[in-house]
Amino acid sequence: LSALLPAYITTVAATPPIWSATRADACQLCGRDWIPLTYHHLIPRSQHDKVRRRGWHAEWELNKVAWLCGACHRCVHRVASNEELAREWHTLERLRERDDVRAFVGWIGGVRWKKR
DSSP states (O other): OTTTHHHHHHHHHSOOOGGGGOOOSSOTTTOOSSSOEEEEESSOGGGHHHHHHHTOSOGGGGGOEEEEEHHHHHHHHHHSOHHHHHHTOOSHHHHHHSHHHHHHHHHHHTOOOOOO
8 A cells, every 4th residue: 555655646636737728718629619618638538558558649648638519529429439539539630530520510510509
């Protein structure tokens, strides 16, 4: 236990990543600005250990985030597994290249209802 405690305390007491200060004014996929945004890890946190072991990305990239509306966030997680997101779809540019994401974003970006 004494070997694990310092690592645990360091992790818990760490300052938030600089990416948390990058909050956008609108969804970074569809551009809607009246919808509440969610914090999407471009490399899912559940895959960080695997990414480190396999060397898929640099350490500094692990906490990159995108600010997405709920609909776009669900779409991203529906089109690819967490491992696929970590390995292949780890940037906004790459996500925008996917035909299914592009089609969804085109549709949802045209939906203009607002919260009552």
